[in-house]
Amino acid sequence: MTGEPIAEAVDVSKRFGRNVIALDRVGLRVVAGRTHALVGRNGAGKSTLVSILTGLVPPDAGEVRFNGLPAPSPADRDAWRSKVACVYQKSTIIPDLSVAENLFVNSQGFGSRIINWRRLRGRARELLDTWSVPVDVDTVARDLSVEHRQLVEIARSLSHGARFIILDEPTAQLDGPAIKRLFNRVRDLQAQGVTFLFISHHLDETYEICQDVTVFRDARHVVTASVEELGKRELIAAMTGDSIELETPVARREPDAAAAATLRVEELSRPGEFTEVAFEVKAGEIAGLAGGGSSGRIEVAETIVGLRKAATGSVAVAGRRLGRGGVRAALDSGIGFVPRDRHEEGLIPEMSVADNATLTVPRRLGRLGLLSRRTRNTVAGRAIDDLGIKTEGPDQSVAELSGGNQQKVVFARALATDPSVLVLITPTAGVDVRSKETLRAVVRDAADRGTAVLVVSDELDDLRDCDRVLVMVQGRIAGEFEKGWGDKELVAAMEGLS
Template sequence: MVAAPPVVEATGVTKRYGSTTALHEAAIRIEQGQTHALVGRNGAGKSTLVSVLTGLQAPDDGVVTFGGEPAPRIADRDAWRQRVACVYQKSTIIPELTVAENLFLNRHDHGRSGLISWKTVRRKARELLDTWSVDVDVRLPAGDLDVEQRQFVEIARALSFGARFIILDEPTAQLDAAAIARLFGRIGELQRQGVTFLFISHHLQEVYEICDVVTVFRDARHVLTAPVGDLPRAELVAAMTGEAASEAGASDRAPAVHTAPVLEVTRASLPGAYEDVSFRVHAGEIVGLAGAASSGRVEIAETIAGLRAAGAGSVSIAGVRPRPGSVPAALKAGVGFVPQDRHHQGYVAQMSIADNGTLTIPDRLGPAGFIDGRRRDGFARSMIGRLAIKTPGPELPVSGLSGGNQQKVVMARALANDPELLVLINPTAGVDVRSKEFLLGKVEEIAESGAGVLVASDELDDLRLCDRVLVVFQGRVVAELPRGWHDHRLVAAMEGVDLDG
């Protein structure tokens, strides 16, 4: 008996963006009816593989087949929709349209008059949802649906094109435990009906709950594929990190002892983001907040910086409780802040280095709200020297700088008000190696000068300089690791895996 060809197979897939190799001779083989997990740390190549498997990008080298047949031409979108669909973490449902309109967007039936027959559209939508056991009123505006309902509608829409291979990209990131259980139940039902899934998740315990096979990518390459039941959790984590017992690089900086707290977070909660979070950061101490993208670590850091207001609990900066949800109040209390996305939150691209670097200190640049240009430029030149920003002068727009130098400008702005607490979110994302080393070295200097530092990141290199790391998982602080942690133990805690269990 001849075995059925795999639902999808990619072999030798390479994808480059300039000098960056996003995938290098990567491979994956997904059999009919499987729920197949794809895991890996940030930058492993997962998103690039998804873009290749869904026809959004063509590989530079390698082959993709569906059911043993070559993948369609990139331009043939209908053919791709018949073979594969992706339900992304960020919904593609249009909230202003009804469920029925979303299900049959650009596929409406027209009556003899040439006008759309909405009665027919609604009937076909109800039939489609009934076929796949999705209990949603097709007349509702899609914006009224909760996250779980939107996901089920997107799955049904994908199946309506004929696709029986569906990629689920972080499907549980915004779901509570009950909704996750229902999603897993639906996946099982659809699997029994012949639907195949590629399941991408940062929560490794979910891989063991729902998946048959797991593939690991690391550093743009395929590392292993194995049946989930045959792969111990410690070995899976080791495959993701590259070394089972790699120790954190030890810093020469002496840890802060017996210093006053510059940050006290007490039983803080923000519905849908984090719950009952308490911790301290002392003067001269570097504390890490580690966790996956949906863990709540970013929201905790943004609450401290004044971008969000906790629904309960309190935040105290150097003994002062700034008004919740107020960035100016946090700045006044002594917070310096490097946000997660420098492009949208960190700087104004067409403004000069001097203007960007002094946005937080207009009161120091002249009397009564007037800015003295010479004073501003003098401050900017000092900042350029302190942070080794490569520029012909302070008047250059930030858009003219490299990514690493742009991030140095954002750091300069954070340091301009001589903060007692520096809050950093993914501080080295998207910068070159030399800039990364420089920025992390500067963070250590700031701590040595007596400021407290909070680093919220999922990058291990960002966390190695920390005196201790608090691990956030599903909105709660679940572990605290002192300096000297092993990569595999930190990653396991971030992914929700108990290596001792």
């Protein structure tokens, strides 16, 4: 890994409080013009290093350098923005502003106290054209797709002069075609002299888009190598301390072929999203619902759990048809739900681990509207033990947990009602390899207890434990694959190529 570094962290350490060592003399050297992966389990120290590299948190020891020179002073935010930018998994775009306003947020007047809107839009178009971002400058940001929000954030970063960009879990909310388009943009920008630090829990992506990789484990630097020199097995071993085979299906109890259907979806339709979708999931069965970004799979799942209203058709649980009570009716009927985005839909960050884990069962926690803290902590403590949630205790803020542990809290809430049906949308998005295996085991255990499980995802690892996978294309179920499906044939079906 030769070449001049655009960014370096040299012997960086960071401690929070007396007992939490977030980084212990770690090093990182990112060579200009390359894409460098930073990988590690949740809690390995990646997020802390990103905060230090972007000047949001000062290191306790060590040094950050850009182009061989010391980093700017913490107070000089403009200088930091000219050196480095981060596109986070949780978007920093302001939803109620236009694309043009977001591109030049806090500097819309270009030095003047009065905004010249024509000039603002013109500068925005020029910037987007320069970096080939296919977005209208007048579009309200909330109407952008996740993919386009990310591209706008990258363009905004480049407008400040930064040529080193950190991508933090950029593919967590993207489907397959959108990921390919993002990677093509990364390659194009790399050819124009932009350097990327790429953070992802999807190891296959590391090998697809990156040239170099650094591994952190338990707040320490483990290894830095080119991706050509570090095989996947060795990479996993470096991340975990031992080898994990990610793609080997784990044997579990076979569902009873004679069992009744717990979840029945009949001729479900929503204009413009999906048409006449019908399927069943039996007790103890894990069924997959797969497809691309415009397939309608997520819309079907959100209709089943009451987040959307069907135009025609019905959903029934254990033979009882759901009424029109939305999420409350679905919850009361026995449906547990893990949404696709834990940040926007799955957690209340201001609340504790215990409060988040028990939001679905307030009636179990007390009488006459008075909640028992002791009962709440008992219920939450059981979930913390069962799911292996790493927390200081039930009263810790959920915002302080790593991504994998936050996702476990979302699972805990879904399971708190002892659901007869469990609907999971991209259940392992943005979690590390250990947490992914833990959550897959939780799903298998739920099925073994007789829960009907519907896994809605285009991630192959999410689907490996399924007894069968239904594939949606353009709003309709286009095929069904029994256990033992091959990766290529399933991906081809999701892309509409079968």
